[in-house]
Amino acid sequence: MRYGIRPRGPDTVHDHEALDEIELYAEVLIAVAGADRRLTPEEIDRVLGVSPADLPGRPPPGAAPSPRSPQRS
Template structure:
């Protein structure tokens, strides 16, 4: 027996998973555009907006 998701907008969205997929996509784009073989830790933090998150969480 095959189970198929119902049609009609009843799909559940996992917002955390969608955010992670978006961030992974941004990292892939940054890596493909980088001049070096690898992104530096600073570049990764910039793509992931780590400083912005720390600032908003801390104050």
């Protein structure tokens, strides 16, 4: 057995949420590696399989921007 590698057996525990996050991260990395420019938030959403309407704080495409509060100096 090589150093740092444990055999897998019936006692192996998996964190399925962490594995899902790693898979999503890998999908984004693959998309970024294949792009010749920065990906837009919409393109990243598409890679991740989410709809902008499903995300809190982000209006769907084509929606009117929310009014901003005045800036204080």
